[in-house]
Amino acid sequence: MYYAGVDIGGKNTKMGIVDDFGNVVSSTTYKTQKERGYDAILLEMISNINSLCEEAGFDINELSGIGIGVPGIVNSRAGLVMSCANLNWKGVDLAGDVKNLTGKECKVCNDANCAALGEQRFGSGKNFKNLVFITLGTGVGSGIIIDGKLFEGLGCAGAEAGHMGIQVDGDKCTCGNKGCWEEFISAKALTEQTQRAIEQNPKSMLVEICKDGVSGKSAFIGARAGDSVAKDVVQKYINYLTYGLIGLTNILHPQAFVLGGGVANEGVDLILPVKNLLNEYIDNNGFYPYVDVVGASLGNDAGYMGAAALVM
Numbered sequence: 001m002y003y004a005g006v007d008i009g010g011k012n013t014k015m016g017i018v019d020d021f022g023n024v025v026s027s028t029t030y031k032t033q034k035e036r037g038y039d040a041i042l043l044e045m046i047s048n049i050n051s052l053c054e055e056a057g058f059d060i061n062e063l064s065g066i067g068i069g070v071p072g073i074v075n076s077r078a079g080l081v082m083s084c085a086n087l088n089w090k091g092v093d094l095a096g097d098v099k100n101l102t103g104k105e106c107k108v109c110n111d112a113n114c115a116a117l118g119e120q121r122f123g124s125g126k127n128f129k130n131l132v133f134i135t136l137g138t139g140v141g142s143g144i145i146i147d148g149k150l151f152e153g154l155g156c157a158g159a160e161a162g163h164m165g166i167q168v169d170g171d172k173c174t175c176g177n178k179g180c181w182e183e184f185i186s187a188k189a190l191t192e193q194t195q196r197a198i199e200q201n202p203k204s205m206l207v208e209i210c211k212d213g214v215s216g217k218s219a220f221i222g223a224r225a226g227d228s229v230a231k232d233v234v235q236k237y238i239n240y241l242t243y244g245l246i247g248l249t250n251i252l253h254p255q256a257f258v259l260g261g262g263v264a265n266e267g268v269d270l271i272l273p274v275k276n277l278l279n280e281y282i283d284n285n286g287f288y289p290y291v292d293v294v295g296a297s298l299g300n301d302a303g304y305m306g307a308a309a310l311v312m
């Protein structure tokens, strides 16, 4: 059977037709152009699903369902997008509207939850029924899977690990709280940590590395080149990241953490020290079993593949 998965982003929308085994038979990416408004975005999405079905050699009527990921607060049980600041949507019945226009079953979910499901079904989380997925991008997204199912909390408003507070009097976060984990582990936070280190250490190699601009990659480049200031930035970042993972381990003790997003592209230089530090803690306290830490493997396809999995 075939399913359509859609990942609507503030800038781009990605979609694909996926089979039960996670094979993508056709896919496309296009500009969301959010300023056009909800109705136009909805109609173009359905038109593009039609085209992808044609490309794959069948009619949209043969689809078994449509799953959609949205970057906001989504009541997935009701199919409603409660609020999505990125797209200026508030209280829209996305699942109902898609069903009315296509006659297909439609499920809608938060985009990070979709990506978590994608990695768990078809990506590097395939071997785990209990995992926490964390994306280390401009912001921090997360999804929790327990016994193979998404855990979303009351009103599907939970599973937001990035807004777990780790410093009572920390910086103000976009969510209104202070000292959220996101303020320490997002790519934006890592960039700011690197910038501060450069200002305090004008002789560091980071100055040369960052002459065209600082990014979430700069500190890792410096650390690989042996710069002690850069190593220190990376180590602190790893400490912040692991500190939150320890908190989540104490609550959920999942089989694995799957790390995605830009910073996770550092691969083994990030994953291995985090995994070692986390399991050193587990070992010292006898909180067996060990928890695996792996990099996400589906990249930008995780969102729409997981959205398709919502209707499988």
Ligand SMILES: [Zn+2]
Residues within 6 Å of the ligand: 162, 163, 164, 173, 174, 175, 176, 177, 180, 182
């Ligand atoms: Zn927050």
